[in-house]
Amino acid sequence: MSVIHADNVHKRFGKVHVLRGIAFRIPEREGAILLGANGCGKSTLMRCMNGLARPEQGSIHVHGSNVANCSQRKLREVRRGVGMVFQNFNLVGNLSVFQNVLYGGLARHRSFFAITAPLASREERAYAMHCLERVQLARCADQRADQLSGGQQQRVAIARVLMQRPSVVLADEPVASLDPKAAREVMNLLWGVVREEGMTLLCTLHQLDFAMEYGDRVIGMKAGHVQVDRPMGQTSRDELQSLYEGNVRVDETPSDAVTPLRRAS
Numbered sequence: 001m002s003v004i005h006a007d008n009v010h011k012r013f014g015k016v017h018v019l020r021g022i023a024f025r026i027p028e029r030e031g032a033i034l035l036g037a038n039g040c041g042k043s044t045l046m047r048c049m050n051g052l053a054r055p056e057q058g059s060i061h062v063h064g065s066n067v068a069n070c071s072q073r074k075l076r077e078v079r080r081g082v083g084m085v086f087q088n089f090n091l092v093g094n095l096s097v098f099q100n101v102l103y104g105g106l107a108r109h110r111s112f113f114a115i116t117a118p119l120a121s122r123e124e125r126a127y128a129m130h131c132l133e134r135v136q137l138a139r140c141a142d143q144r145a146d147q148l149s150g151g152q153q154q155r156v157a158i159a160r161v162l163m164q165r166p167s168v169v170l171a172d173e174p175v176a177s178l179d180p181k182a183a184r185e186v187m188n189l190l191w192g193v194v195r196e197e198g199m200t201l202l203c204t205l206h207q208l209d210f211a212m213e214y215g216d217r218v219i220g221m222k223a224g225h226v227q228v229d230r231p232m233g234q235t236s237r238d239e240l241q242s243l244y245e246g247n248v249r250v251d252e253t254p255s256d257a258v259t260p261l262r263r264a265s
Ligand SMILES: Nc1ncnc2c1ncn2[C@@H]1O[C@H](COP(=O)(O)OP(=O)(O)OP(=O)(O)O)[C@@H](O)[C@H]1O
Pocket: 013, 016, 018, 036, 037, 038, 039, 040, 041, 042, 043, 044, 045, 250, 251
């Protein structure tokens, strides 16, 4: 069953036609990598998938709900099941690591107080500590989040996703601002958590080595089109490298300049 299904998605910003008929499916529990050069439309696609931007045309079904045109109420419900990991971690820097993890439970509660450290239930607090132990940062629970290294902050962000208990995770360049050692630690942790919890993952990356090592599937974008969509084992480094060559940016490439998708069976 496809947990994520995008079909003929178009998005424009003014005269720039950013998403040009994007279509793909990601089955349950698959870890897919979204590749493509700067300016090809990856972040816009991720934003459309989380309902932060709305496409003018097409559909994006997440667990059967079309986030491209559903109500705000429905969108909130869908988002409860979608965890986000960002390049810049998106932690609240002046709050404790523990509080940041507790915030992951926000979607499950109507009241903000229910996930505020002094007021949260014993169960929520215990589960937040369990999530921190899972990313090996329980010892940092009381530290301010902005006192941690970048790699540690991303591990806190993964603990926050665990706290949320989503079935889908969207990770937008989760290791882009990390050094190679921290990047590998975060990749191992993210993939480990996703596999163990049976989550479905779509992760944008710029590192081909990581993509080929970790991904089950690759979705490769070029100038607003899906150009490659196949199991990682059926692609080659040359094919992935070609995503970064020639007309890649949507703001420099007419809509008809790139031939979309050589689709795998
Ligand atoms: N809110 C916006 N308003 C206007 N133009 C936008 C907006 N968001 C994105 N764009 C434009 O859409 C194009 C694609 O941007 P996007 O961020 O989706 O690319 P990307 O593939 O994620 O690039 P990068 O890897 O550099 O993050 C760019 O030309 C960008 O300027």
